[in-house]
Amino acid sequence: MRVVIALGGNALLPKQAKGTAEEQLEAAKNAIIRIEGVLKSSQVVLTHGNGPQVGNLLLQQQGTSEVPEMPLDVLGAMTQGEIGYFIASAVSLTGLHSATLLTRVVVNPEDPAFRNPTKPIGPFYEKPVREGMKMDAGRGYRLVVASPEPLKIREHDAISALLEKGFVVIAVGGGGIPIKGSGEGMEAVIDKDRATSLLAGQINADLLVFVTSVDSVYLNFGKPNQSRISKTSVKMAKKYMEEGHFAEGSMQPKVQAAISFLEQGGKKATICSMENINDAINEKAGTIISNV
Amino acid sequence: MRVVIALGGNALLPKQAKGTAEEQLEAAKNAIIRIEGVLKSSQVVLTHGNGPQVGNLLLQQQGTSEVPEMPLDVLGAMTQGEIGYFIASAVSLTGLHSATLLTRVVVNPEDPAFRNPTKPIGPFYEKPVREGMKMDAGRGYRLVVASPEPLKIREHDAISALLEKGFVVIAVGGGGIPIKGSGEGMEAVIDKDRATSLLAGQINADLLVFVTSVDSVYLNFGKPNQSRISKTSVKMAKKYMEEGHFAEGSMQPKVQAAISFLEQGGKKATICSMENINDAINEKAGTIISNV
Numbered sequence: 290m291r292v293v294i295a296l297g298g299n300a301l302l303p304k305q306a307k308g309t310a311e312e313q314l315e316a317a318k319n320a321i322i323r324i325e326g327v328l329k330s331s332q333v334v335l336t337h338g339n340g341p342q343v344g345n346l347l348l349q350q351q352g353t354s355e356v357p358e359m360p361l362d363v364l365g366a367m368t369q370g371e372i373g374y375f376i377a378s379a380v381s382l383t384g385l386h387s388a389t390l391l392t393r394v395v396v397n398p399e400d401p402a403f404r405n406p407t408k409p410i411g412p413f414y415e416k417p418v419r420e421g422m423k424m425d426a427g428r429g430y431r432l433v434v435a436s437p438e439p440l441k442i443r444e445h446d447a448i449s450a451l452l453e454k455g456f457v458v459i460a461v462g463g464g465g466i467p468i469k470g471s472g473e474g475m476e477a478v479i480d481k482d483r484a485t486s487l488l489a490g491q492i493n494a495d496l497l498v499f500v501t502s503v504d505s506v507y508l509n510f511g512k513p514n515q516s517r518i519s520k521t522s523v524k525m526a527k528k529y530m531e532e533g534h535f536a537e538g539s540m541q542p543k544v545q546a547a548i549s550f551l552e553q554g555g556k557k558a559t560i561c562s563m564e565n566i567n568d569a570i571n572e573k574a575g576t577i578i579s580n581v
Numbered sequence: 582m583r584v585v586i587a588l589g590g591n592a593l594l595p596k597q598a599k600g601t602a603e604e605q606l607e608a609a610k611n612a613i614i615r616i617e618g619v620l621k622s623s624q625v626v627l628t629h630g631n632g633p634q635v636g637n638l639l640l641q642q643q644g645t646s647e648v649p650e651m652p653l654d655v656l657g658a659m660t661q662g663e664i665g666y667f668i669a670s671a672v673s674l675t676g677l678h679s680a681t682l683l684t685r686v687v688v689n690p691e692d693p694a695f696r697n698p699t700k701p702i703g704p705f706y707e708k709p710v711r712e713g714m715k716m717d718a719g720r721g722y723r724l725v726v727a728s729p730e731p732l733k734i735r736e737h738d739a740i741s742a743l744l745e746k747g748f749v750v751i752a753v754g755g756g757g758i759p760i761k762g763s764g765e766g767m768e769a770v771i772d773k774d775r776a777t778s779l780l781a782g783q784i785n786a787d788l789l790v791f792v793t794s795v796d797s798v799y800l801n802f803g804k805p806n807q808s809r810i811s812k813t814s815v816k817m818a819k820k821y822m823e824e825g826h827f828a829e830g831s832m833q834p835k836v837q838a839a840i841s842f843l844e845q846g847g848k849k850a851t852i853c854s855m856e857n858i859n860d861a862i863n864e865k866a867g868t869i870i871s872n873v
Contacts, residue, residue, distance in 0.1 A: 307648075307649050308648070308649055309649040310649070310651050310652050310655050345648040345649070346659075348645055348647055348648050349641045349642055349644055349645055349648055350641055351644075351645075352641055352643075352644025352645035353640055353641055353643075353644035355640055355704070356599075356600070356637040356640050356641055357599050357600055357601040357602070357637075359602050359663070360602050362666075363602050363663055363666060363667075366662040366663055366665070366666035367638075367659040367660075367662045367663050368659075368662070369662045370658040370659045370660070370661045370662030370663070370665075370683060371651070371655055371658055371659045371662070373658070373662075373683050374654075374655060374658035374683060374685075374758060374766075375655075377683060377685070378760075378764050378765070378766065381735075381764035382764060386738060386739070388682060388683075388736060388739035389682065389683035390680060390681065390682060390683075391662060391665050391666060391669060391680075391681035391682075391683075391751075393666075393669070412647070443673075444680060446678060446746075446748075447678070447680035447743060447746075447748055450742060450743060450746040450748070451739060451742060451743070454738075454739075454742040456738075456739055456742070459683075466666060468670075472670050472673035472674060473670075474666075474670065
């Protein structure tokens with residue numbers, strides 16, 4: 290079985306954490322130990338976000354004028370190295386061999402997202418300190434960057450080659466480095482869930498797993514009448530989405546990415562938490578979305 | 582033919598350069614365009630140093646107290662992402678597919694190098710600003726870190742797998758991330774030439790190429806009686822080294838790393854410049870060291 294698992298930000302860096310190397314390594318170890326079974330029984334790609342890390346790195350870039358500041362695509366590449374190393378270190382403890390692959394993702398430079406940046410990244414500021422900053426939900430000014438649609442995972446062939454040889458592959462970190470078809474980097478941040486869904490389709494994964502901070506997808510989440518979805522179809526998931534059951538920027542992109550995978554020919558997608566992932570993979574927990 | 586090419590710092594970042602993303606990408610493009618032929622005709626691993634980049638990143642880490650500073654092993658991982666991305670972008674222009682692999686290198690935590698750090702990294706300071714700084718050749722204080730002997734390239738199996746599938750592999754960046762056998766990171770910087778030589782042995786490379794800023798190895802370099810070595814044996818190279826012909830920290834580690842590869846069973850090592858690399862690979866330029 291070929292499985293793609295998207296590790297949520299929370300799985301790799303607890304919300305209260307400052308983001309030290311020790312905290313990140315500890316979180317990676319806690320995540321990997323839980324999925325050791327599936328890593329050993331299946332071909333697995335692990336993907337991950339980079340929100341807090343790229344934000345910290347951006348702040349450090351701006352901390353000194355002695356050294357040139359790197360653009361966002363390069364910072365994304367750097368966080369792939371950083372976070373990939375923590376995950377690879379954790380995988381090593383299982384005795385399995387991993388391969389952490391720098392991953393670029395082709396986007397369309399004419400994507401309307403470039404004219405309407407929506408993705409807030411990095412720290413909050415009292416005033417805008419550089420171009421492209423916007424007030425974020427009254428909490429302060431943040432850099433807001435474009436989040437274009439991922440069109441092709443450039444390294445999908447290397448990922449498949451490594452899976453076939455038995456490596457646990459760590460890839461598509463931070464949603465991948467956005468590039469034009471010509472290979473030129475773009476200053477943007479791709480949504481990690483969308484890029485992961487695209488990869489799962491490109492490498493013909495049997496199962497796509499989104500690990501998040503809640504155990505399942507819910508209808509009327511947080512309301513007195515909330516109810517857990519254990520299994521649903523693409524058709525029903527779309528209907529729920531239209532009815533506004535899923536929070537934007539939180540559960541909605543995961544459900545949307547799951548649907549997108551299934552519409553590309555994928556068989557099954559699961560949304561679950563780090564705590565119930567093994568049961569979810571065995572259809573005993575979490576939310577399963579499938580074409581049937 | 583399986584070839585491992587170690588790109589020197591100069592090949593990827595001209596000495597006068599500040600290290601902007603544009604400068605680094607441009608240098609990578611200039612390097613890759615010269616070796617397009619060998620990339621297309623052979624299985625090639627490209628390795629590279631990270632001296633200026635890790636120094637810059639270290640300075641940025643210290644530029645703000647708002648964000649936790651990462652240890653040296655993590656900074657190494659980040660520069661693998663950064664520089665690997667520039668090289669991968671350049672390889673894309675040839676139409677070839679590359680795979681940039683995070684690479685860890687096992688060292689012995691009891692290596693005497695840890696008790697006697699010798700490798701200066703990062704910027705110069707007027708005064709020591711953190712523990713472990715030493716005066717470097719009268720030019721200022723620099724952080725001096727351990728440079729232990731590389732014992733095993735952890736990802737050599739993934740590198741071989743990718744070469745067999747036809748990818749140009751970018752690996753062992755900055756000499757690799759130093760780890761203990763147990764997988765735990767170590768604050769050190771491994772010599773890139775030694776780590777590259779070790780890799781070449783582990784993956785049974787036919788040819789190991791060190792690209793540096795001079796066209797060949799010379800006897801009495803810089804003196805009126807300097808003479809170019811076109812071909813030599815391990816035995817003669819050792820004799821020249823004992824006679825003090827090669828500068829420490831410059832040509833000597835390259836000659837030593839070439840000898841080490843040949844003593845591990847390697848067939849041929851070449852030391853040349855970016856300008857003559859194609860002729861050097863065809864034994865028409867540079868310095869060839871072999872067992873015969």
